[in-house]
Amino acid sequence: MAREMFLNALDMNCASFLAQGIWRHPRDRSVEFNTMRYWLDYARLLEAGKFDALFQADTIGVYDVYGGNKDAAITRAVQVPENDPVMVVPAMAAVTEHLCFGTTGNLLYEPPYMFARRISTLDHLTGGRIAWNVVTGILNSGARAAGRDAMPAHDERYDMAEEYLDLMYKLWEGSWDDDAVVADRAAGIYADPAKVHEVHHRGTHYRLDGAHMSQPSPQRTPVIFQAGASARGAAFAAKHSECIFINGPVPAVMKQKIAETRAQAATFGRDPADIKFFAGLSVIVAKTESAARARYEEYRKYATVDAVLCHVSASLNIDLAKYPLDEPIAYQKTDANQTAMEALTQRKDRVFTVRQVAEEMAVSGRNLLLVGSPEQVANTMIEWVDMGGIDGFNLARLVMPGSVEEFVELVVPILQSRGYYKKAYTPGTMREKLGGGPRLPATHPAAAFRNGNVK
Amino acid sequence: MAREMFLNALDMNCASFLAQGIWRHPRDRSVEFNTMRYWLDYARLLEAGKFDALFQADTIGVYDVYGGNKDAAITRAVQVPENDPVMVVPAMAAVTEHLCFGTTGNLLYEPPYMFARRISTLDHLTGGRIAWNVVTGILNSGARAAGRDAMPAHDERYDMAEEYLDLMYKLWEGSWDDDAVVADRAAGIYADPAKVHEVHHRGTHYRLDGAHMSQPSPQRTPVIFQAGASARGAAFAAKHSECIFINGPVPAVMKQKIAETRAQAATFGRDPADIKFFAGLSVIVAKTESAARARYEEYRKYATVDAVLCHVSASLNIDLAKYPLDEPIAYQKTDANQTAMEALTQRKDRVFTVRQVAEEMAVSGRNLLLVGSPEQVANTMIEWVDMGGIDGFNLARLVMPGSVEEFVELVVPILQSRGYYKKAYTPGTMREKLGGGPRLPATHPAAAFRNGNVK
Numbered sequence: 039m040a041r042e043m044f045l046n047a048l049d050m051n052c053a054s055f056l057a058q059g060i061w062r063h064p065r066d067r068s069v070e071f072n073t074m075r076y077w078l079d080y081a082r083l084l085e086a087g088k089f090d091a092l093f094q095a096d097t098i099g100v101y102d103v104y105g106g107n108k109d110a111a112i113t114r115a116v117q118v119p120e121n122d123p124v125m126v127v128p129a130m131a132a133v134t135e136h137l138c139f140g141t142t143g144n145l146l147y148e149p150p151y152m153f154a155r156r157i158s159t160l161d162h163l164t165g166g167r168i169a170w171n172v173v174t175g176i177l178n179s180g181a182r183a184a185g186r187d188a189m190p191a192h193d194e195r196y197d198m199a200e201e202y203l204d205l206m207y208k209l210w211e212g213s214w215d216d217d218a219v220v221a222d223r224a225a226g227i228y229a230d231p232a233k234v235h236e237v238h239h240r241g242t243h244y245r246l247d248g249a250h251m252s253q254p255s256p257q258r259t260p261v262i263f264q265a266g267a268s269a270r271g272a273a274f275a276a277k278h279s280e281c282i283f284i285n286g287p288v289p290a291v292m293k294q295k296i297a298e299t300r301a302q303a304a305t306f307g308r309d310p311a312d313i314k315f316f317a318g319l320s321v322i323v324a325k326t327e328s329a330a331r332a333r334y335e336e337y338r339k340y341a342t343v344d345a346v347l348c349h350v351s352a353s354l355n356i357d358l359a360k361y362p363l364d365e366p367i368a369y370q371k372t373d374a375n376q377t378a379m380e381a382l383t384q385r386k387d388r389v390f391t392v393r394q395v396a397e398e399m400a401v402s403g404r405n406l407l408l409v410g411s412p413e414q415v416a417n418t419m420i421e422w423v424d425m426g427g428i429d430g431f432n433l434a435r436l437v438m439p440g441s442v443e444e445f446v447e448l449v450v451p452i453l454q455s456r457g458y459y460k461k462a463y464t465p466g467t468m469r470e471k472l473g474g475g476p477r478l479p480a481t482h483p484a485a486a487f488r489n490g491n492v493k
Numbered sequence: 494m495a496r497e498m499f500l501n502a503l504d505m506n507c508a509s510f511l512a513q514g515i516w517r518h519p520r521d522r523s524v525e526f527n528t529m530r531y532w533l534d535y536a537r538l539l540e541a542g543k544f545d546a547l548f549q550a551d552t553i554g555v556y557d558v559y560g561g562n563k564d565a566a567i568t569r570a571v572q573v574p575e576n577d578p579v580m581v582v583p584a585m586a587a588v589t590e591h592l593c594f595g596t597t598g599n600l601l602y603e604p605p606y607m608f609a610r611r612i613s614t615l616d617h618l619t620g621g622r623i624a625w626n627v628v629t630g631i632l633n634s635g636a637r638a639a640g641r642d643a644m645p646a647h648d649e650r651y652d653m654a655e656e657y658l659d660l661m662y663k664l665w666e667g668s669w670d671d672d673a674v675v676a677d678r679a680a681g682i683y684a685d686p687a688k689v690h691e692v693h694h695r696g697t698h699y700r701l702d703g704a705h706m707s708q709p710s711p712q713r714t715p716v717i718f719q720a721g722a723s724a725r726g727a728a729f730a731a732k733h734s735e736c737i738f739i740n741g742p743v744p745a746v747m748k749q750k751i752a753e754t755r756a757q758a759a760t761f762g763r764d765p766a767d768i769k770f771f772a773g774l775s776v777i778v779a780k781t782e783s784a785a786r787a788r789y790e791e792y793r794k795y796a797t798v799d800a801v802l803c804h805v806s807a808s809l810n811i812d813l814a815k816y817p818l819d820e821p822i823a824y825q826k827t828d829a830n831q832t833a834m835e836a837l838t839q840r841k842d843r844v845f846t847v848r849q850v851a852e853e854m855a856v857s858g859r860n861l862l863l864v865g866s867p868e869q870v871a872n873t874m875i876e877w878v879d880m881g882g883i884d885g886f887n888l889a890r891l892v893m894p895g896s897v898e899e900f901v902e903l904v905v906p907i908l909q910s911r912g913y914y915k916k917a918y919t920p921g922t923m924r925e926k927l928g929g930g931p932r933l934p935a936t937h938p939a940a941a942f943r944n945g946n947v948k
Contacts, residue, residue: 051614053676053683062678069676069683072617072708078587098606100704108686108704115683119674119708121614122607129583129618132533147607151553151638152577159506159576162527163584183606183703219574221508221524223517226797228508228524228570231563248638249555249563253527253574342681 040457043423044314044430044472046093046140047084047442048405052120055095056403057320057436058349059342061115068438072121074129081130083439085137087446088460090471091169092130093140093263093432094123098147099180104344104351105359108179114345124156131164136463138471140169140263140281145202146195147175147184150244151251154209157260158252166256166467166476169281171263174199177352196270201241203278207484208237210259212492213250229253235490258477259484261468276302276313277483280472284315285406289426292317296427308481314429314472317422318405320436323448327411334401334409337436341400343393350399363393403434412448419449420458495912498878499769499885499927501548501595502539502897503860507575510550511858512775512891513804514797516570523893527576529584536585538894540592542901543915545926546624547585548595548718548887549578553602554635559799559806560814563634569800579611586619591918593926595624595718595736600657601650602630602639605699606706609664612715613707621711621922621931624736626718629654632807651725656696658733662939663692665714667947668705684708690945713932714939716923731757731768732938735927739770740861744881747772751882763936769884769927772877773860775891778903782866789856789864792891796855798848805854818848858889871907878913 053061053069061068070076084092100118101111111118127139139160143153161168174195175181181189190198218233239246265283266275275282276299284295292315300310322337324330347358361367367390401407408415422428435441453459464471469478478484508516508524516523525531539547555573556566566573582594594615598608616623629650630636636644645653673688694701720738721730730737731754739750747770755765777792779785802813816822822845856862863870877883890896908914919926924933933939 059681061683062681064678072710074583074587074618074620077618098706100706108689108691112684112686112689112704113682118704118706119669119684120706121617122611124580125583125611125614125618127583128529128580129587132529132584132587147604149602149604149639152602156577156580159580162576163529163532163580165529179703183701184604185700214574223519226514226517227568228516229567229574231567234563234567236563245640246638248634249567249573251553251555251573251575255527 041423042460043419043453043458044090044316045459046091046316046430046432047089048093048095048318048432048434050095050117050120051123051126052115052117054115054345055117056349056405056434057337058114058116058345058400059340060337060400060436062340062342063337063437065440066437068435077126077130078133080439081134081137083442083446085134087442087450088463089137090430091138091140091468093169093171094126094142095171096120096123096142096144096173097177097180098144098175099177099183101177101348101352102179103355103357104348106357110344110348114342114348116345116348124160127160127168128163131167136167136471138167138169138261138468139164140171140261142171142173144173144175144180145199146190147180150202150205151209151246151248154206155251158210158250158255161255161257161260162252166469168257169261169263169468171265172199172203172278192268193270196274198243199274201243204487205237205239205241205244205246207259207487208239208492209250211478211484212487212490213237214254215490216254219253235492237492256467256476257469261472272299273302275299277306277308279313280469280474281314281316283318283432284428285318289422292422292426292428306483309479312474312479312481315427316430316432317426317428318434319419319431320401320403320405320407320434321415321441321445321449322401322407322409322436323412323415323444325411325448327414330409330411337401338397341397343396343400346396346399347392350396350404358392361392364391366390367392367395401436403436405432405434412452415449416452416456416458419453420456423458496878497915498874498908498913499545499771500914501546501771501885501887502544503548503550503773503887503889505550505572505575506578506581507570507572509570509800510572511804511860511889512792513569513571513800513855514795515792515855515891517795517797518792518892520895521892523890532581532585533588535894536589536592538897538901540589542897542905543918544592545885546593546595546923548624548626549581549597550626551575551578551597551599551628552632552635553599553630554632554638556632556803556807557634558810558812559803561812565799565803569797569803571800571803579615582615582623583618586622591622591926593622593624593923594619595626595716597626597628599628599630599635600654601645602635605657605660606664606701606703609661610706613665613705613710616710616712616715617707621924623712624716624718624923626720627654627658627733647723648725651729653698654729656698659942660692660694660696660699660701662714662942663694663947664705666933666939667942667945668692669709670945671709674708688945690947692947711922711931712924716927727754728757730754732761732763734768735924735929735933736769736771738773738887739883740773744877747877747881747883761938764934767929767934767936770882771885771887772881772883773889774874774886775856775858775860775862775889776870776896776900776904777856777862777864777891778867778870778899780866780903782869785864785866792856793852796852798851798855801851801854802847805851805859813847816847819846821845822847822850856891858891860887860889867903867907870904871911871913874904874908875911875913
């Protein structure tokens, strides 16, 4: 039976995000990322295409693993310069009604009291159209910019994340009761101080004493996004996340990962159905398959190999500048996050060089890549929803905004006609649009902090 | 000779800002401060009235000096709940072309690397319409919310501020050369890494190693606002500020303060004319003087005495709940910041009680208060510009948006006809609109960090 999929645009506030080099394309506008017009046009395009959300990645620091310096990153604009992703959200929200916003916030660098207020403010302003992608950082260059010697160890970061989320839940869910604000003009009473509770948090990593500065926003806690790939990260996601990024080379693999995570969510007392899974996707679509393939070849001409390697080197924390570009490689799986590599090496019929892998990644953006006619793209997306059990996709940009426009024009109508894509937005908050209530359910760990349970 | 004055709207992202109690007025919309519509309507109103900027105050923490608890603050909404002021700026900028934005940023609570990027992003998005009001906090409740025992001592805060500003200048002015970004599609070169410099800052209070994440924005450093009242604060303002808030009971007193600050700016090598001075002002205007006076009496009915005392107690760090409300007081000047008190006690013909002072403050919002016909208000404003040597005003809101609408409708045309108010916006960045160049002049201390001088 047809099931409507969710669709996010996947992007970053920078010129070159995942498809390294595509900013060079004559029709690409992403070098305009510093301007207001770029983001307002984007917002209107996404809402016209009934995208659920713009999801923005964010990485603090500059990629300096490749070659041991930042030269490739700066030269090729590999996610640098990169502006604050949150700042475009209020502007885009001002010109849209339903489009939601997933913003990445790095808990290593965001002081909790200020961050909680910023997110609450966004949730208020947008009428509850906000999600938070919880990240803990990956770059030592980011840690050094924040006055540290290096990143904390992986498990310590997740310890910090657990504590940080508890602290956020205390502020968002517990500090102000639902009926604290009365705004009674005649009595001159805005809120009841007995219903506003001070958080007193003394943890291992954080300390905070005070009431939240914002009154309860439509969602209180924003929709929680996460993309944990390690065992610890997956457990964290199963406990806290409402939306999880998942990558896998084929639907069966995704289906297995999803089943495992849902089962793990149940062990935390959650309803497994309360988690939605999104697969990263890049699409090159044209009216015919051959036109789409020609477009792929055209895009590949702009592939910038050292930019890809710069990005991947930072993700792996391995300097790929040390490897010869044109010798065959035998890829060993070392990290669950290396989806694109996995996808490529599933194709056993070919031997790859570093250059070839990088060129393909420069188009796929390290996502699953679909190249084909509108019917072909729609068919495969539907197959992944049906067979993989995924709930939706994060669609990475290629040529901006052309690749998004083409998707909206060519693929969306087919998905709609088959019943796999909404014809109208669901009213309400982001959480409601995703099928839930306005607030987190009672089975979510955040609920433990409600009704002033914040000491 | 007529001289155009600058005019900022003075506000805060909360229901009850300075005129404590006026949110109760039937025509007041400020309880809608959580909504997008409120701020977009406000933006359009200010631009229609050719206001230079919306200036937003921000105080981190909850006022808990009065009565030793937060009850009055919560009950009366005294600057709590208070949302993040920065979040409304991109939305308001999206629907305006010239209106500028002065946002308060507290360096005690904003991690420098993230804050520098946020401001640069705003400056990019708005085309250079951003000012930063540098504050170091006043509330122990805010310090406790940030994991501290209490606020650092006053002089230590200014030591931190000096270091923080140097660090910001390194990131904003020095990290990226003007010609670092080439965005050459054919060559595949976005920026020249030799022209992007890593800041290596090891100070007493801050440590940072890394290149700025944003490329140079229209203004690089935002227009610097400050309101230093202490000797140390005044020196800080004379060294760094481009716009200074000044308060004084009469033009002659303001003129003296302005002359002193300008002289001090010269000792730092600055052009004294590069600093603009803004006086805080509240206006009640109606078509006739008697109608304005009637409106004053009407507004005063909404005055909430304990809310005023809650606010003033926090500012003075003295619990005014301990003083009888209805006994005559002899006000002793103890703090240069107590302008409204000063203004009131200049009127030697009356004896005041705490209640009376608080009621008047609830209308004046602790600013200079003008009540009169359009001609009377315009005449006094012109007198203060001519006699006091001030460059403009920060106009605090009373009934929202009525008080702003009335000012725009009744007073602005008179000021325009006399040549004291712009008939059209000056093109360009905020700094250009204020009469400068797009960037800080070479005589400003920030200039020392240019051309990669950031180690």
